[in-house]
Amino acid sequence: MTVAASCAMAEPRAVRVKHRLRWGAWLLSAIVLLVTGMLLVAAIRAKIMNLEVFLTYFTSEQVLLGARNALILGTLALALASVIGLVVALMRVSGNPILAGLSATYVYFFRGTPMLIQLLFWFNALPTMFQRLHLTIPFTDIVLLDAPTTTVVTPFVAALAGLGLAEGAYMAEIIRAGILAVDKGQRAAARAIGMTEAQVLRHVVIPQAARIIIPAGGNQYIMLLKSTSLASAIGFLELLRIATDIYSSNFMVIELLAVAAFWYLVMTAFATAIQTVLEKTFPQR
Amino acid sequence: MDTSLKAAAVVLDSVSKSYGPVEILKNVSVSIAPGEVVTLLGPSGAGKSTLLRCINHLETISAGRIYVHGKLIGYREVGDTLHELSDREISAQRRSIGMVFQSFNLFRHMTVLQNVMSGPVHVLRTPKVEAAALARDLLEKVGLPDKADRYPSELSGGQQQRVAIARTLALAPSVMLFDEPTSALDPELSQEVVATIRSLAEQGYTMLIATHEMAIARDFADRVIFMVHGEVVEDVPARSFFTTPRHERSRQFVARHAG
Ligand SMILES: Nc1ncnc2c1ncn2[C@@H]1O[C@H](COP(=O)(O)OP(=O)(O)OP(=O)(O)O)[C@@H](O)[C@H]1O
Ligand SMILES: [Mg+2]
Numbered sequence: 303m304t305v306a307a308s309c310a311m312a313e314p315r316a317v318r319v320k321h322r323l324r325w326g327a328w329l330l331s332a333i334v335l336l337v338t339g340m341l342l343v344a345a346i347r348a349k350i351m352n353l354e355v356f357l358t359y360f361t362s363e364q365v366l367l368g369a370r371n372a373l374i375l376g377t378l379a380l381a382l383a384s385v386i387g388l389v390v391a392l393m394r395v396s397g398n399p400i401l402a403g404l405s406a407t408y409v410y411f412f413r414g415t416p417m418l419i420q421l422l423f424w425f426n427a428l429p430t431m432f433q434r435l436h437l438t439i440p441f442t443d444i445v446l447l448d449a450p451t452t453t454v455v456t457p458f459v460a461a462l463a464g465l466g467l468a469e470g471a472y473m474a475e476i477i478r479a480g481i482l483a484v485d486k487g488q489r490a491a492a493r494a495i496g497m498t499e500a501q502v503l504r505h506v507v508i509p510q511a512a513r514i515i516i517p518a519g520g521n522q523y524i525m526l527l528k529s530t531s532l533a534s535a536i537g538f539l540e541l542l543r544i545a546t547d548i549y550s551s552n553f554m555v556i557e558l559l560a561v562a563a564f565w566y567l568v569m570t571a572f573a574t575a576i577q578t579v580l581e582k583t584f585p586q587r
Numbered sequence: 588m589d590t591s592l593k594a595a596a597v598v599l600d601s602v603s604k605s606y607g608p609v610e611i612l613k614n615v616s617v618s619i620a621p622g623e624v625v626t627l628l629g630p631s632g633a634g635k636s637t638l639l640r641c642i643n644h645l646e647t648i649s650a651g652r653i654y655v656h657g658k659l660i661g662y663r664e665v666g667d668t669l670h671e672l673s674d675r676e677i678s679a680q681r682r683s684i685g686m687v688f689q690s691f692n693l694f695r696h697m698t699v700l701q702n703v704m705s706g707p708v709h710v711l712r713t714p715k716v717e718a719a720a721l722a723r724d725l726l727e728k729v730g731l732p733d734k735a736d737r738y739p740s741e742l743s744g745g746q747q748q749r750v751a752i753a754r755t756l757a758l759a760p761s762v763m764l765f766d767e768p769t770s771a772l773d774p775e776l777s778q779e780v781v782a783t784i785r786s787l788a789e790q791g792y793t794m795l796i797a798t799h800e801m802a803i804a805r806d807f808a809d810r811v812i813f814m815v816h817g818e819v820v821e822d823v824p825a826r827s828f829f830t831t832p833r834h835e836r837s838r839q840f841v842a843r844h845a846g
Pocket of ligand 2: 635636766
């Protein structure tokens with residue numbers, strides 16, 4: 303009361319506000335800039351890279367092919383992983399103990415073993431397990447596919463299966479978290495207006511889970527694009543494989559690594575852009 | 588039972604419901620006539636929400652039968668066995684039973700208009716243009732014509748609840764269930780929701796309303812059902828519940844709430 307009274311009485315007076323300086327943050331910025339500068343100077347002094355070589359290879363046909371292959375493989379693997387992830391997540395929340403158990407086991411295995419081992423496994427094991435792939439439409443004589451497994455399971459197919467299956471385990475957990483985050487009341491309301499379980503999922507649960515799934519999914523897309531480099535181990539001509547092939551003959555190691563790194567950055571920017579667009583499509587409400 | 592069953596809007600015939608060993612509804616029998624407005628009163632934990640959620644099969648009952656306009660809810664009776672209906676059949680039954688929740692439960696990712704359209708468009712497959720026209724009509728009715736393009740999070744609680752009421756009305760339900768429609772609102776906002784519900788009562792909707800809002804029970808309900816621990820203690824005309832409560836528990840309840 304007395305405070306309010308004295309305030310009302312006081313002459314109106316312009317007041318300057320002086321904010322506290324965040325010393326720590328400024329100091330840290332200075333140190334980081336300094337260290338970065340020193341590293342750059344050292345790199346330039348040592349002439350670690352020939353810029354001309356870098357530019358020639360940056361847009362060379364082989365490198366572009368590698369980048370394209372990596373982008374296609376990563377993108378298709380994400381699509382496959384999303385479908386697998388959705389199915390596995392729905393199994394997990396289905397309430398059926400066997401489906402939930404299968405789902406948990408799937409996640410345990412595919413998240414618990416290195417991706418590289420999985421790629422090598424599919425590439426080598428599938429042709430051993432099935433010598434010949436023979437696919438017909440049941441109860442007819444129409445043959446869809448009949449070929450030796452080695453010709454069907456190319457490095458690309460094995461890499462796609464391996465990356466998609468492994469990533470599917472991560473996506474399953476991400477999607478499950480998204481589904482669980484949707485308020486129970488939303489589902490009750492959707493059922494109460496007469497939606498079937500499938501409609502509840504499609505019109506209410508998935509769109510609301512999406513805003514939680516998308517940021518995490520974008521992260522996985524970026525990891526996956528970079529993980530395509532693992533496919534070099536089974537002879538798939540992706541970006542890193544092509545770069546190492548080139549530098550093992552011309553010894554321009556740093557230049558070609560830089561070329562590859564740069565293209566990975568471009569792909570990451572692409573993935574980030576898609577994520578941003580999707581986040582705007584499914585905003586936080 | 589059979590003739591009254593056909594005539595009544597809602598019939599609960601010896602309904603029991605347990606969660607594990609705990610019995611939440613104990614042999615509840617209730618009948619509501621078309622056009623009747625019934626309030627469901629009782630202390631917290633009495634089983635009011637559970638009873639409402641059983642009527643549209645959001646919860647399954649352990650014993651007894653529930654009929655809405657003569658149709659057995661949730662099951663098909665063959666001989667002396669009840670077979671649970673398919674997902675599709677149950678959702679078809681729910682279309683004619685409107686439900687309004689304490690926490691509104693408007694679809695967060697949809698605008699107000701889309702919320703009100705959601706039933707007709709997704710469930711009845713009404714063409715969008717037609718559904719939008721109907722939705723605008725209903726928003727007008729609940730007094731919110733200018734909020735059509737807002738999202739639920741941009742509305743006050745009272746406005747959200749009125750949108751939720753419009754959303755259920757869009758399916759032209761034959762019975763409306765309200766689960767404490769005003770409990771999440773402060774007195775002023777609850778007034779506007781009560782007014783909306785009252786106008787529905789005047790239009791002849793059949794309604795079963797669980798509430799702590801005595802204004803609903805006293806001013807325009809035909810009947811009061813008073814529950815304690817899963818049992819119906821009183822089922823009497825609204826007036827007599829407040830003037831001459833018969834049981835000790837209802838006397839205490841009236842004294843505390845109507846004071
Ligand atoms: N899913 C559940 N599992 C176990 N018990 C439950 C469940 N849902 C409700 N109950 C119990 O059932 C009883 C009745 O709950 P209900 O929500 O129907 O009461 P209510 O009359 O609506 O109370 P309120 O006025 O607080 O809303 C409570 O004792 C509650 O703990
Ligand atoms: Mg309740």
